Amino acid sequence: MDLSRNVVWNSGDRIRIFSATVPEGAVYTTASDNTRTGIFLPEDEQTVVNDALRYAVYPADAAASGTLEASSLTVDFSALAEQSYNSALGGGTGISALPMVARSEDNAFSFQNLCGGVQLQINDYQSLGIKIKSVVMTASGGEQITGQASVDLESGTVTLGSGGDHASVTVNCGDGANISSGGDLTKNTG
Numbered sequence: 001m002d003l004s005r006n007v008v009w010n011s012g013d014r015i016r017i018f019s020a021t022v023p024e025g026a027v028y029t030t031a032s033d034n035t036r037t038g039i040f041l042p043e044d045e046q047t048v049v050n051d052a053l054r055y056a057v058y059p060a061d062a063a064a065s066g067t068l069e070a071s072s073l074t075v076d077f078s079a080l081a082e083q084s085y086n087s088a089l090g091g092g093t094g095i096s097a098l099p100m101v102a103r104s105e106d107n108a109f110s111f112q113n114l115c116g117g118v119q120l121q122i123n124d125y126q127s128l129g130i131k132i133k134s135v136v137m138t139a140s141g142g143e144q145i146t147g148q149a150s151v152d153l154e155s156g157t158v159t160l161g162s163g164g165d166h167a168s169v170t171v172n173c174g175d176g177a178n179i180s181s182g183g184d185l186t187k188n189t190g
Contacts, residue, residue, distance in 0.1 A: 006036055007036070007100075007111065008034050008035060008036055009030050009032050009033075009034075009035055009036075009037070009038030010030075010032075010033055010034060011030065011031050011032065011033040012029060012030070013029070013030050013038065013058070013059075014027055014028065014029050014030075014043075014058075014059060014060035014061070015027070015028050015040055015056045015057065015058045015059070015060055015109075016028075016056065016057050016060040016062075016063045016064070017040075017049040017054050017055070017056045018049070018054065018055045018056070018057070018063075018066075018068040018073065018153070019049045019050075019051035019053065019054045019055070019068070020051055020053070020068070021049075021050075021051055022047065022049045022051070023067050023068040023069070024067050024068075025049075025057075025060075025063060025066070025067075025068070026042055026043075026044065026047040026048065026049050027042070027043045027044070027060045028040035028041060028042050028043065028056075028060075029041060029043055052105055053103075053104075053105055054103075054104050054105075054109075055068065055071070055073070055101065055102065055103055055104075055153040056101065056102045056103075056104070056109045056111070057073065057075060057099065057100070057101050057151075057153075058099065058100045058101075058102075058111060059099065061076075062075050062076050062077070062079070062099045063075050063076070063099075064076075068153075071152055071153045071154040072150055072151070072152055072153070073150070073151050073153055074148050074149070074150055074151070075099050075101075075114065075148070075149055075150075075151045075158075076099075076147070076148055077099060077114075077115065077145075077146050077147060077148070077149055078146055078147055078148070078166075080098075080115065080145075080146045080169055081146040081147075081166070081168075081169055081170065082169075082170055082172065083169065083170070083171045083172070084171070084172055084174070085132075085135075085171050085172060085173040085174065085177055098113060098114075098115060099113075099114045099115065100112060100113050100114060101114060101151060101153050101156055103153060103154060112156050114151060114156065114158050115158070118137060120135065122179050123179070124179040129178070130178075130179045131173075131175075131176030131177060131178055131179065132173050132176060132177045132179065133172075133173050133174075133175075133176050134170055134171060134172050134173055135170070135171040135173070136168055136169070136170045136171075137168060137169045137170075137171075138167055138168040139167045139168070142167045143160060143167060144160040144161045144166045144167060145160070145166065145167060145168065145169055146166045146168075146169060147161070147166030148161075149161070
């Protein structure tokens, strides 16, 4: 993401494109760098998706084990289960774990996010130098919030299962994130 929170493509970003004739998908890569639009070329010239109606998933690995069935596909959200803390979403933040999908009947794909983010504001009003080592978010009813989920590629609707070991997300803050009196978590610089 750039400072305006626009998704930008970087050289080496990979998407997987699916269609009725290529239901297992084909991986395409871009050489575009730091651009809001990217030109993606097939990694394997033998597996090109030419159907009029095509679906794309980013990152390509999130749909590596999926096979398109009508407009439904299994997408893997497991990369979200363990995350490293970053002081700001945007401004060069790597978002490669956040799956996106797109549909196209021409040569252009317009991607939509399949998940969102959480912003926490914790205050150290007494300036005690409090640090956060990790944050664990758990669904109150044990609902699934990571792992494999079914995605309708026409609507972008995600259907999650229930519980198991996919009901929480952990954000690791390393040596600790400082809490300012203004309520922001900041990276520990020393």
